[in-house]
Amino acid sequence: MSQSLFARFRNEITKVYVGEDDTIQALVVALIAGGHVLIEGNPGLAKTTLAQTLASCIAGTFRRVQFTIDLLPSDITGANIYRLHDGTFQFIPGPVFTHVLLADELNRAPAKTQSALLEAMQERQVTVDTETHPLPRPFIVLATQNPHEDQGTYPLPDSQLDRFMFRLRLGYPTPAQELQIIHFASRAPQTPSPVLTPEACLAISEQIETIEVHDALAQYIVDIIRHTRTLPEISRGASPRAGTVLLRAAKAHAFLNGRTYVIPDDVQWAVPKVLNHRLALHPHATRDVDHIIRDTLRRVPFK
Numbered sequence: 001m002s003q004s005l006f007a008r009f010r011n012e013i014t015k016v017y018v019g020e021d022d023t024i025q026a027l028v029v030a031l032i033a034g035g036h037v038l039i040e041g042n043p044g045l046a047k048t049t050l051a052q053t054l055a056s057c058i059a060g061t062f063r064r065v066q067f068t069i070d071l072l073p074s075d076i077t078g079a080n081i082y083r084l085h086d087g088t089f090q091f092i093p094g095p096v097f098t099h100v101l102l103a104d105e106l107n108r109a110p111a112k113t114q115s116a117l118l119e120a121m122q123e124r125q126v127t128v129d130t131e132t133h134p135l136p137r138p139f140i141v142l143a144t145q146n147p148h149e150d151q152g153t154y155p156l157p158d159s160q161l162d163r164f165m166f167r168l169r170l171g172y173p174t175p176a177q178e179l180q181i182i183h184f185a186s187r188a189p190q191t192p193s194p195v196l197t198p199e200a201c202l203a204i205s206e207q208i209e210t211i212e213v214h215d216a217l218a219q220y221i222v223d224i225i226r227h228t229r230t231l232p233e234i235s236r237g238a239s240p241r242a243g244t245v246l247l248r249a250a251k252a253h254a255f256l257n258g259r260t261y262v263i264p265d266d267v268q269w270a271v272p273k274v275l276n277h278r279l280a281l282h283p284h285a286t287r288d289v290d291h292i293i294r295d296t297l298r299r300v301p302f303k
Helices: 002-013 021-033 047-057 116-123 175-185 198-208 215-227 240-256 264-275 289-299
Strands: 037-040 062-066 078-083 088-093 100-104 125-128 131-134 140-145 166-169 234-236
Touching: 002 021, 002 047, 021 037, 021 047, 021 140, 021 166, 021 198, 021 240, 047 062, 047 100, 047 140, 078 125, 088 131, 116 125, 116 140, 166 264, 198 240, 215 240, 215 264, 215 289, 240 264, 264 289
Parallel strands: 037 140, 037 166, 062 100, 100 140
Antiparallel strands: 078 088, 125 131
């Protein structure tokens, strides 16, 4: 069932999006695992289309927020509005009350506004004037940022980066893919069909909890995480939270591949996506984070 589930997601998403299967798989894994995704890439790579299509595939709601320097936290979470006719306050929900939220160019907003997403991402709720409001379930944030543009941007704080399950980098398409994009643009747009309902998506998330993880696999994850803290080129290694996120991502990947248990391949697939935004390099480092992660997977054996 799970293998055909991913095939159905892929078939629907590729009706309107041209890209790598691994990117699509990462989004589906994050969705069913209850994670969020930070997407880096230049403008024009169909990040908005990808987010909208993911929402369509679960028959869910979609909202997009363009982050700017003057965006206020209440513009995201919502606010209490005073009603003159009866002297009461009414809560007006913000765009965060959705199933799929596209936080476009998240790093263009100042830290106070960026942090407005923290509670939503971690707790699936927002608190406004001491009153807590639960968010729809499932809830996934797809945040984008342009890695090559620094003017008018604010680096994401470590506490926010740590809330993203994956960081994905989108590159330019291959010649064959670019030709396919041109063909897409010259025809009538297709509408993806729902693959799951929100309720079915939540049921799968609960089912992922039952995926078996052998003690040796758990130790393998711990060994990888702890190894990142021993490297002289790394000033800040992966946190314990990174280990729990890696475990859940591996379990979701195993589910999508039709297994009821995790194997080392599941962990190795998830490691680069989970760790590439959680490691801080020393200024004197001679290798980039991706190279260090690949070397970590070579050096840390599964026992």
